[in-house]
Amino acid sequence: MTESSGSPIAVLGLGAMGRALASAFLEGGHRVAVWNRTPGKETELVAAGATAAATAGEAVRASRLVVVCLLDHTSVHDVLDPLAADLAGRAVVNLTSTAPNEARELAAWAERHGIDYLDGGIMATPPMIGRPGSSLLYSGSKTVFEEHTPALKLMGTADYFGEDAGLASLYDFALLSGMYLxxxxxxxxxxxxxSAGVSAAEFAERAVPWITAMAQTIPMATAAIDSGDYTTDVQSLDFNKAAVDAIVRASRDAGVGLDVIAPVKALIDRQVADGHGAEAFDRIFEGIRPLTPSPVR
Incomplete structure (x- = not known):
């Protein structure tokens, strides 16, 4: 069974992302109750048709689906703990950035209080919500996901990863780590x-197509990483060590800090020191992987 069109939704947290989520629900024809700890951020949403709730409890009691987008794990508990009784029997979709084990703890908390819990990770910026390219990842209650899929898809594509409430945030943070690096x-x-007077804008003109092209080669690394066989006859760790060492020297000559490149050099140096210089660059994975990894699915 899926929700009916226009069913009420509560959005708790009206930062830039929370406001974008509420707007997407309004555009999709839902009745939306909004609440924020600091008043004043609901003005445009109210003008668009949302209802401003005086308290989080008021917003929750007016809705079957409660979407939470707050600062962190602690703030989720600060807001939801006093509302446990009101939330019982309702669906909570937590889109706050919480670590995987924090998401699992919230799921366990919700289960103890009879709350249907779905965790999510937002792979989008606020302006992207509800637009092409916006993607949201979910894990936890399959019932909540299936029942509220139409509403979830108003925010972006919706992918479900399973009953483990921590999986969505694990994927979220893993993808974000690639982005930040x-x-x-x-x-x-x-x-x-x-150091040569080149602007960042001019550099970006060359960097963007180069990085885009290199990203297309990522699938080539997966076979080695998943199998543990790093045999190669091209661009070994020894080769890459020489290149990165040269980048480090060039950076020093330019007066550039080594905060970004030094960890990469350290990973390569450690593998070479351990006798793996003839193997592929992808072997640096072995220097950072979990000591007791789960089997590859």
């Missing part, structure tokens, strides 16, 4: 060329 790598490169 990519941006950090760009800033390092921008700092290097700034």
């Amino acid at each position: 990519m941006f950090a790598g760009f800033t390092h490169g921008a700092a290097m060329v700034r």
Whole structure:
């Protein structure tokens, strides 16, 4: 059974992302009750048709589906703990950035109080919500996901990863780690060329197509990482060590800090020191993987 069109939804938390989520629900024809700990952020939403709730409890009691988008794990408990009785029998979709084990703890808390809990990770910026390219990842209650899929899809594509409430945030944070390191790598490169008076905008014109092209080669690394066979006859760790060592020297010459590139150098150096210089660059995975990994599915 899925929810009816226009069914009431509560949105708790009206930061930039919370406001974007509430707007998407309004555009989809839902009745939306909004609440924020600090008043004043609901003005445009109310003008668009939302109802401003005086308290979080008021918003919850007016809705079957409660969407939470707060600062962190602690703030979720601060807001929801006093409302446990009101939330019983309702569906809670937590889109706050919480670590996987924090999501699992919230799911266990919800189960103890008879609350249907679905955790989610937002792979989008606020302006992207409800637009092409917006993607949200979910795990936890399959019942909540299936019943409220139409509403969830108003925010972006909706992918379900299973009953383990921590899986969505695990994927979310893993993907974000790649994003942050990519941006950090760009800033390092921008700092290097700034030593020659090149602007970040000019550097980006070359960096974007280069990074895009290199991203297409990521699937080639998966076979080695998943099998543990890093045999290669091209661009070994020894080769990459020489390249990264040269980048480090060039960075120092340019007066650029090594905060971004040094960890990469350290991973390569450790593998080479352990006798793996002839193997592929992808072997740096072995230097950071879990000591007791789960079997690859």
